[in-house]
């Protein structure tokens with residue numbers, strides 16, 4: 071009896087995974103679809119980047135991440151195949167568009183980066199100080215490789231962060247407050263630069279959070295940043311924007327950073343993700 075149930079459950083999980091795999095779309099096709107359907111100076115600002123999307127160097131980073139995910143590593147010599155990213159142990163397809171989310175085992179709302187750090191320490195036995203966990207930036211870091219692989223397995227799916235648990239709602243609401251809160255020597259908030267359509271800083275057209283077709287590209291990280299020649303994460307972008315605001319740095323994995331991501335993902339709800347993206 072028990073066996074029949076588990077087999078049926080496993081089969082159902084496999085079928086769901088297969089159905090999701092069928093819906094995945096190449097990042098360049100997702101972007102082109104958005105451009106075809108919307109007039110947007112932000113989406114079309116770099117013809118060169120659009121042309122280079124099919125050869126995005128971040129696709130190599132995703133490949134490297136896939137190998138790392140299945141490799142037995144760390145003091146416990148385990149792969150990440152038992153890591154629960156929100157849809158059950160080892161499920162990668164479609165998980166990223168449903169993050170951040172609440173996890174029972176930690177009692178916290180977590181983003182992809184903090185959840186990966188949790189799995190690498192609790193399953194593989196790495197210490198938080200080991201470079202595998204501690205290095206968060208650069209295409210050659212394990213963290214960026216794993217994040218890019220996992221995110222790529224959500225390309226083309228609609229952003230759909232769960233809002234059932236009270237903490238998921240509270241984090242989203244806290245993120246909204248952070249987004250609109252003016253502070254620092256320049257009295258900037260995120261909204262100062264990200265609530266107008268077509269607004270520029272020098273050559274850069276800024277995305278408007280109130281235009282979901284723009285905002286989905288804005289939050290599509292990991293992305294290869296041509297100017298840095300590196301794949302960058304959501305946490306790296308938040309750090310950059312707080313630096314531009316001359317406010318204290320945000321800390322990856324902190325409730326503040328995760329709250330901002332909860333809010334910004336909710337703002338793109340229903341729009342297809344471009345993963346990995348390519349940015350200036």
Ligand code: HEC
Nearest residue numbers: 258259260262263271274277288289311312314315349350
């Ligand atoms: C002083 C203006 C300014 C403020 C304030 C600001 N940003 Fe940005 N933001 C930018 C610029 C400029 C870029 C694009 C960088 C580039 O083109 O290289 C950007 C990029 C982004 C992106 C990615 C879009 C892209 O194409 O690269 C996101 C998401 C984002 N900001 C979120 C935020 C959040 C969240 C805050 C508040 C914590 C914030 N920004 C505050 C200027 C600002």
